Amino acid sequence: MARPTLAVWKFASCDGCQLSLLDCEDELLAIAGAIEIAHFPEASRKSVAGPYDLSLVEGSITTPEDAERIKHIRAQSHSLVAIGACATAGGIQSLRNFADLDGMAAAVYPRPDYLDVLATSTPISAHVPVDIELHGCPISKYQLVELVTAVLAGRRPRLPKFAQCVECKAHGTACVMVAEGQPCLGPVTLAGCGNLCPRVGRGCYGCFGPVEGANVAAMTARFAELGLDARQIRDALRSFTAAAPAFAEGGQGNG
Amino acid sequence: MDGAAPMLPVRCRVASAQAEGADVATLTLEPVAGALSGGAPGQFNMLYAFGIGEAAISLSGHDEAGRPMHTIRAVGATTRALTAMEAGAELGLRGPFGTGWPVADQAGRHLLAVAGGLGLAPLRPAILAAAAQPGAVSVVHGARSPDTLLYAGELSAWAAEGTPVYLTVDHAAPGWTGRVGTVIGCLPPALAGHDPAAVSAFLCGPEVMMRATAQALSDAGVPPDRIWLSMERNMKCGIGLCGHCQYGPDFICRDGPVLRYDRIAARLTLREI
């Protein structure tokens, strides 16, 4: 049986999610043995033409060309997996969605007229159908290995659908909101990172994006009780998954 | 079932695999080592596809050699893997679990088996048992379309042997001259000639279909404590430990899946229970 082929693609992003693949030091050679890495420019000069069994797509869509390019990638991919906060929610660069793009461009570039960019940063799913999403800024390399393993085994990858709190409780991490009064987005954030922030005594900043059915209104009401003003509440929701609908709406009502 | 390790599957082999349509297959299983406990009509086993997962699958009968049979529809990864298995493939089995159809208790009464879609699979062993008494059972079976009627060959055989069989489809196809509509439409003809008070009914199918059917039957005079439904809920352990299959106070895996209508009639009217 031929090994399934893998392609890795990049859009507006920091490379951190695809780096997570190279960070699977213990599994990398086994992965490279089990699947054919057909297109992965960050790691290899070699590029085999499509179609591909599995495409990992990092980054968000921010330019007209990229909005076209993703369609070609979709057409060549049997299974398309969006990896990371950029690809699943628009990433940190989606903060532009809430601001005036021209003003932003002028702030960074002496000649903003050279730029050809879209007014918004949008997730891959806003442009083409996506089969699976790996969340996080960056993704968890354990979830990435699980994805590859599940694809090889023909099963659904185990990707939690519940809130970050479940990981904290299972891990025995004290709730930073209850025990320290720190604002934490964990209750409305998808699990998967391994409760990294609360484990170091820090409130979750929501990098895995909202959990399904997130009750952001109740969450932000609690933040207000903890002493955050409207602007702080808005900024708390506006980080790496700011454009995810639940967080975007929650931010609208504040600040 | 091995009482010491209720979560550990027994190693089984597919003795034969029979396609029942596009995405449905019946597997006959035999243990590779050791023995399987029998299992009564209405009970289910947890079938494990290696590395993929487990699914609750009802017994759809036993073959002449007493080997359990399961009819499975491919809806997700596990059931896809199970339905793709060929003779010789190995899988894990835990069970049997749950309550069965109270077939023996219906002696002297007329049994009406009402099946929606794949719901005919768990009813099949009950129908076969009841059919030992000529004229004791009638079968109502509804399907989406004529080509998704389950056990089509067996249905004709039953009819030929004198068991009344009423078929209906949601969407007719060219050449279909039978009924079109829900199973409710089959109930008046199926009940005709029987004293409803002396009729017992076993229902299996989608929850909405069972709710409407049970209501219609009791409206027609079939006693609510003579109607049984086979319920479905998410299920992970099969032995009342995982909590997933709770339906009000009942664990579907342990107190069900076959539950008596009068016990759950109120619950059936509640949303999201």
Added chain:
Amino acid sequence: MAERTIKVDALARVEGEGAIKLKIGPSGVEAAEFRIFEPPRFFEALLRGRDAADAPDITSRICGICPVAYITSANQAMEAALGVTVTPEIAALRRLLYCGEWIQSHVLHAAMLHAPDFLGLEDAFEIARLRPDLVKTALRLKKLGNELMEVIGGRAVHPVNTRIGGFWRAPDPERIAALIPELEWGIGAARDMTLDFAGFDFPQDEADYTFVSLVHPETYPIELGRIGSNRGLDIGVEAFAEHFAEEQVARSTALHARHGDAPYLVGPLARYANNFARLSDSCRDTAAAAGLGPVERNPFRSILVRMVEVQYACEEALRLARGYVPPDPPAVVAPRRAGTGHGCTEAPRGICHHSYTLDDEGRILSAAIVPPTSQNQKQIEDDLARVAGRFLDLDDAALQWRCEQAIRNHDPCISCATHALRPTIERV
């Protein structure tokens, strides 16, 4: 000689997306372009109005390969603006974390992205088939770097445990101590790998670079020092903008940094040349055994300098791990106030400079971030032209590969070049 065009539309084995284009005419190389086509992400703009504390985490997302560089430069800039100084224990833990990033990033580049060039292979997976031991050692070293980052930072990419003034929680001493045996191994492994790579057949090349790096009287600079050069520059990090300017070039539209009027080089070659005397004896010994002098001007040999730095980072990490005292409290409280602050640290690819101005609530009024790759971009282009000119006898395929190498020599991190945008190039 006929006109030749060498084009690489999507450079491989670099972080981020870039392209090169060379035009060669009868008189030699007529044009050499190194283009960066990362879509712009407007970091400076989207920081405006945010609390000072948001800057380290947000700027970390400029680059997933060297997040600690961004986090540390931003934290230092904010501490300067807010007028706080961290304790020696916090400073030591910071340096230890940074060592993890150096090890991880350098080994990734040297062994997995750069080494294949010298072996004539497409990638590290091909090396793994021929020299599995080499790739396994490299992965183990890289993992060591990542483990340092995970133990201290919470995760390897975009660590979560850092904050202005220090850390959220000091790592358990047992977890730091558990890394010691592997660090002891790492020092030797890095040395062996340096000597192994020293046997590569390096193309002859040399350039008279202006080397710019941090300089420090006592230590090889990682997260500390003034900004200095081999041409006599010696300034505090707050004076960066007076000496270095960024400009936007229409052709490639990346912001190019210049020192006065000339290009300059940051990164391992610069750090090494400017701070050779600060390396440990054992690292200088490895350098000598690998044939490196106190200054290395052949960019193709930067792989060796990178590996010497890996050895140094392992030695430093070992020293810091052995002397680890959990900072208590883990962070110095930084009260909000108005101010301007600058921070500059040595990312694996060179200096990463941040400056921020805050209002009296500690909100960001303006931000300026100069990553290493945009500083090197002009120099890389010059390298490209020079290398192409030097190897014109090669056939197109070989010349193309050699030119790609000229870029990869500098481990450019195109994701870092946040100020860039992408010209229309059809790919896929």
Added chain:
Amino acid sequence: MDFATDSAVTIDGPQQVVRLLREDGWRVIAAVERDGALVTREIASADALPRGRVDELGPGHCRLVDGPPGRWFDHVIGPGGWKEWLFPPREKLWSAQREGQAVTFDDAPQPWPKTAFFGVRPCDLAAIARQDRVFSTGPGDPAYAHRRAAVLIVAVNCARAAPTCFCASMGTGPRAEQGFDLALSELDGRFVVETGSTAGAALAARLDAIPATEDDLAAAAAMSRRTAETQTRHMPAGIAGTLRSAPEHPAWDDVAARCLACANCTLACPTCFCSDVEDVTDLTGDHAERWRHWDSCFSPEFSLVGGGAVRASTRARYRQWMTHKLSSWHDQFGESGCVGCGRCIAWCPVGIDITQEARALSTEETPA
């Protein structure tokens, strides 16, 4: 008083109990302070106990602060507890190997050293008994039984109730009646030790102790009475029946607007037992494992069937949790699933209070 007090003794402090247990080879687990909360960990000596510390608890609130100096057990309970030992958050059920067609299974039990739970509060004793029943009903869970059989329990009667405690109204505390090997009551500067099993009696006999006097026993009883009297929360009477007839009560919508569906309440609850299983494979695809991990009726996929989640709304999920806990549990196991420990109140990030929600649903207690 029952037999336990007949043989009661007094000792000067808990150190010797821990020492004795360790000498006898028990792994001693106790509540210690970690990152601002009480967590159960193995301890080497009584020095690790959070002596002099108390937990200020309220809805969605916990702070560990200094309490009366020298007092050993004036704190109450942390978010976790004994559940995570007897019913671990993640547990391998078995592994399987494939060779060609052949699939073989292996469920070698995980090693479990003999373990002493030190400082179990009465509500948690009741909670352990609840889970004992759950995990032994039907074919039961042999792994749980295996662990449970090797557990010795040293209970501590509560001298202080937190504002979140309501064990008195659940009949589970604040004094331990059964289910322990030893039970300690902390008086001023000394402890009354009662025995509840032959193993406990054997241990007590080896303590450096003096027989308890009538006064000691009276003081211990008075302490428990005082603790009960200071409880400010209680569960409305007849809540099991109330919930049976309240599935469409408007109060469910009200709580659903506040509830985050984050599952903290269920995971902190010492009786909640729901779990999920996951199938793990390696990259070769020939080795598979089945793991069980905690789940919650608040999880989006908990009630998934073919057509989607049965309980899609937070209203339905909260109703399931509370109705199961306070009502269906009686039908299933003949008792309440709530022991009044108050964890779900303290560790709910938004401070939802099960007793107050119960009151909102109770017709009998609605203020006129």
